[in-house]
Amino acid sequence: MSLSQCSDNMNIEKIESQVLERVKPDKEERETVRKISKELLEILDNELDGKKEPKVVGSVSKGTYLKDPDIDIFVKFPLSASREKMEEKILNVGKKILEDTKEKYAEHPYIYGYYKDHEIDIVPCYDIEDVSEMKSAVDRTPFHTEYIIDNLDEDQKEETILFKAYLEGIGAYGAKAEVWGFSGYLCELLILHYGSFKEVIKAASDWKPGKKIEIVEGQKDFDDPLVVIDPIDPERNVASPVSMEKFSLFVLSSKQFLKEPKMTFFFPNDVKTKDREKLSDLIKKRGTELIGLKVPKPDIVEDNLYPQVQKCLRKLLHQTSHKDFKILHSDYFIKDGEILFIVEVENSKLPEIKKHRGPPIWVDNTEEFLDKYGKAVYLEEDRMWVDKGREYTEIKNTLINIMDEVDLGSDLNPFFPDKCRFIGKNEILRSEKRPLTEFFDNSFPWER
Template sequence: MVKVLESIKRHILPLILPTEEEIQKLQIISDKLIRSLRAEAEKLDIFPSFIEKHGSTGIKQTQLAGTSDLDLFIGFDPSDYRNYLQLPAKQRKQALKDLFLEYVKDWYIPAAHQAGFSNYVLSYAEHPYLTVRHNQYEIDIVGCFNLDLEYILVNGPITAVDRTPWHSRIVSERLNSAQKNDVRLLKAFFQANYVYGDKNTLGRFGFTGFSAEMLILFYSDLESVFRNFTNLDKSGIDFFGRPIQKLRKLHRFQDDYLIIIDPVDKARNLASSISERAYKYANYQINHFLKSPAPSFFIKKSLSLPSPKQLSNIEPHLATIELSSDGAVHYTELRDKLYSVAEKLRKILTKESDGTTRFGTSLFELYFEEPTFVIIFFCQHTQLESTYLRKGPPPQKPHNVQQFLEKHPDAFLKDGFYYAPVQRAYLQPFSLITEFFQKAKPIKGLILTSISNKPSSLVAQRAASLMLDYILPLYGILPHD
């Protein structure tokens, strides 16, 4: 395997390494912005501890070819902001928001103008920051507090982004050039298999660049990551040496499918947002790779349109819901709301209200090419009998039996339980799905445009491809009644 993997690396790395020209172009833009930020800071009598380049294109240098985003972090000495930090938590949070908004308007924006950049947008996370756009480049200017690592380990960060400079330093200092290339290969693998980032991944959210870096840091190289990946959901990763059983008992981690503890903050799971499906498909593909290694696992292919024959075989099991965004709401908010709505419907499709199987295994995925958002559903069974047997209580619970018989006079005793024939409300999944979305509360920023079991638009067909080529094979499902 080692020789084969090395051969694949030699084939893939030239395709994914950034060129010197790419690196230089981004460096020229970022250096220009940094000089302007320093000059404007002097005018305002603001004295930051540092202005540094972070993210994969910053001091980490783990970016893939074509990466055109950069994070400029401005670090502030917390001792200069005691009057803010001594406030009660709720007041402090608002005061810091107001402070960073003031910095964006009075400092970052004038600095961007001074550097010759007029295309920018005010962005929000825990507090406001500025996103500067220039040609294909996107640079975030973010304020944070310059905290010692020991302080964060003991007290946690003041704001979430205070960890980021330490993330960059750990990657920069503790990964050698070969390991950074392994990070790039792991990112490429995740991207090629639609389990990377937060756009059109399998599941709501895929692996992040930082999670890829930490996997290489913990396991040392790509082959070891692949060898250990199948147990990652059971073993977890904790740079502080705590056993996974102990971590699973902590309330903050109980709902997380994967656990990879932030090496800067023992109270943070950096993998909390990674979807179960993203992990399972990555593991599925890694197992295939280990059996039959090939460069193709690292090369992302566009979603091909399903053939008419493929669609004719699967259409009875599908429903595509198309919605159009008016551009007023950010895609992440729309994505999260659509996932929540679709998950609610998935549960309804799977079982009747009493827990009896309805349409069997039901799966969905969200795919979008703004302004079009598509939810695609697959249901195992497409036609049900008009009635089913609802299971009731056992004879040993006479009060419950009486209530059940009052509601179902034709109930009968079988195998130690009462059962009653019940008329189904829906015999086909498509009718349930249609009624659900027609009655659902509208989502701000989205307009429902169509519901169909025949994916007709190109976006809907690509959503069908995601379902056919990736999701159904993962679950070993063949459409049948």
């Protein structure tokens, strides 16, 4: 080992120690979490009949949680229970014992709320002997918990806490649609496979799309950037939620961390909101135009909302690009009951005509092109061309037309185009300085 490698390892170890001091729950917090979990299980036992078994699952039961954890409790129902009765029972009991409750949705409804200032999820599932019997995806979760408890040692639990803190810092922790990153279970499996946080980072620095990790032998092929076979269900890829962007971000960050390890990978600095003058100067220097679009946020759960918003933006941009508008950058922001789309374009207005390419004169359909466009046709080299008028020259009218014709998501369609509102650069600068600051901030989290 070279002196520089030795120095880097010492630096990483120092950083790991400092990170754990900040993110690992101390003895007092662990005892508090244990007591609250025990109390909730006892309360649920009293509220439910003996055929339903409540059980703490997830990171709390596995000892891989960071400070201020959510506590996940799954209630096992017999296979004979109907889904409707199961869901109704959990929602009613949850509302009775938790405060500030909210119904959420995974594959079916569950209840979220607070108990003694701790966030709690109470989720119904079926009591199955084997994953082959499962009726919904959440039925696997207790098996995942048991597998990690049985296989992850105490040192690796600490390594998992480090890994989760790292992913949180770079913005890649969580499998929900808002993030499309690494789930807690995926983190645990990667630590189990590689042995430590540092070894995961070293391995990931060389990953390419299609990387496959088989803790057990897989039983099918997957077309995902990262494939980690679920040891509980070999037909499942635990890493399927990880998007190409978050996979790439993790690989790049791993390379950079090994090159220059520092605390900002775990605790990035906040992006400071720019004032109106600085944002206006930035737009002027870029020589581009901004268009904003606001639409009411439908009252649906986040895991249904985010995929629809992402799909909506993709479709709007795809169709707008086909109309010859050059899209440079786009993003969405969800806040205060609204969805804000911001799009940066080279120009928001196009010429009245566009150059339309025809066939070379040597091919068979030249007569059709000539018949269609007549005396407007001209030659450049051996190819026919014609200058055509555009149907739409302004991006606003183009977008309105697209909204009328394209499916933008079942819960978003009712808002387009009548309930959406276009906002120009001046209004964005006046009322949306924070989103606009984030929109133009292209720095990686660890570079801020």
